[in-house]
Amino acid sequence: MHEAGPSSWRNPWIRWSVVSLVTLTVLSVLVGFVWLPSVHGDFTAQGLWASICRAAGVPSTWGGTSPAGAANVPQATNVVLERSMVRAAGSTAVGRGATLALNCTMCHGAQGMSGSSAPNLAGQYPEVVIKQLEDYKAGKRASPIMEALAKNLSERDIADLAAYYAYLPKARTAPTTYDESLPALVRVGAPLRNIAPCISCHGGVDQKLGAPWIEGMPKDYLVAQLLAFRKGERRNDSQAQMRNVVRAMTDAEIDEVSAFYARKASAGER
Numbered sequence: 143m144h145e146a147g148p149s150s151w152r153n154p155w156i157r158w159s160v161v162s163l164v165t166l167t168v169l170s171v172l173v174g175f176v177w178l179p180s181v182h183g184d185f186t187a188q189g190l191w192a193s194i195c196r197a198a199g200v201p202s203t204w205g206g207t208s209p210a211g212a213a214n215v216p217q218a219t220n221v222v223l224e225r226s227m228v229r230a231a232g233s234t235a236v237g238r239g240a241t242l243a244l245n246c247t248m249c250h251g252a253q254g255m256s257g258s259s260a261p262n263l264a265g266q267y268p269e270v271v272i273k274q275l276e277d278y279k280a281g282k283r284a285s286p287i288m289e290a291l292a293k294n295l296s297e298r299d300i301a302d303l304a305a306y307y308a309y310l311p312k313a314r315t316a317p318t319t320y321d322e323s324l325p326a327l328v329r330v331g332a333p334l335r336n337i338a339p340c341i342s343c344h345g346g347v348d349q350k351l352g353a354p355w356i357e358g359m360p361k362d363y364l365v366a367q368l369l370a371f372r373k374g375e376r377r378n379d380s381q382a383q384m385r386n387v388v389r390a391m392t393d394a395e396i397d398e399v400s401a402f403y404a405r406k407a408s409a410g411e412r
């Protein structure tokens with residue numbers, strides 16, 4: 143009864159478990175290393191290692207340089223967001239920020255409310271302004287105008303500008319709150335396509351640290367940013383949070399959610 147080796151192979155249970163284990167392993171390797179990279183451009187753009195780390199939610203570099211190879215393409219952000227960036231700054235910072243902001247009014251508006259397709263900055267979370275300016279400065283977010291301007295800003299300038307804009311009243315559009323009338327993608331996302339609801343990060347259900355206030359932003363700006371994330375031209379969102387959201391969105395959906403967030407306040411709202 144207790145013969146070793148060959149006899150256990152004759153046992154159909156053992157034989158089949160070994161065969162199915164091998165088949166399953168081969169299949170998962172094919173799916174993970176061949177099929178997924180072939181359908182998702184983003185998988186290969188940043189390298190396999192980055193994808194594995196992203197899926198596991200750990201940083202892909204522990205010191206050293208990033209394995210991502212592509213030159214010319216802005217690389218992922220390296221700004222670490224901290225709660226302390228959110229703390230209200232003193233009035234000296236706000237005052238100094240207001241003076242520096244005179245260089246920004248041409249595009250971002252006298253009160254941080256843009257009249258063109260540049261983003262509003264009034265009431266923006268300070269950690270967002272800090273992170274975005276750091277990313278422009280480091281070339282992690284591409285914009286010829288903003289990269290040139292940010293290069294001349296010191297750490298203190300950036301902190302003071304952020305304090306000033308955070309102090310201005312927010313875009314005159316009411317915050318989004320959960321209710322059945324919201325567009326489906328905003329309210330519940332599309333679980334089958336792996337699209338998380340916007341309100342789970344941009345306010346409404348939760349406001350994740352680093353997710354900008356987007357209510358009342360110019361529609362053209364919102365569409366342009368979402369398309370840039372989808373094409374992978376903008377890749378400064380840590381852990382590819384936004385790229386993962388828009389990857390499966392259609393042009394019509396991008397238009398719909400942008401129109402929704404760009405809405406202006408109705409009379410009486412602020």
Ligand code: HEC
Nearest residue numbers: 245246248249260261271274275284285287288291303354
């Ligand atoms: C000549 C026009 C112009 C000027 C002047 C300008 N900006 Fe901008 N800014 C833009 C445009 C356009 C964008 C969007 C660029 C993009 O697509 O990434 C932008 C983006 C930004 C963002 C990112 C906002 C977000 O929601 O992601 C910040 C922060 C910002 N600017 C701050 C400033 C500050 C501070 C100054 C003054 C020191 C300034 N800008 C001056 C045109 C300008």
Ligand code: HEC
Nearest residue numbers: 338339340343352353354364367378379380383384387399
């Ligand atoms: C998992 C959280 C998450 C979800 C879900 C999410 N976002 Fe974002 N979004 C972010 C973060 C974080 C950023 C800032 C990225 C960065 O650091 O540059 C961002 C940035 C953006 C920007 C760029 C704004 C600017 O001023 O630079 C737009 C537009 C945007 N999101 C729209 C949406 C829309 C529309 C949805 C729903 C379809 C959505 N987001 C869902 C986390 C999320």
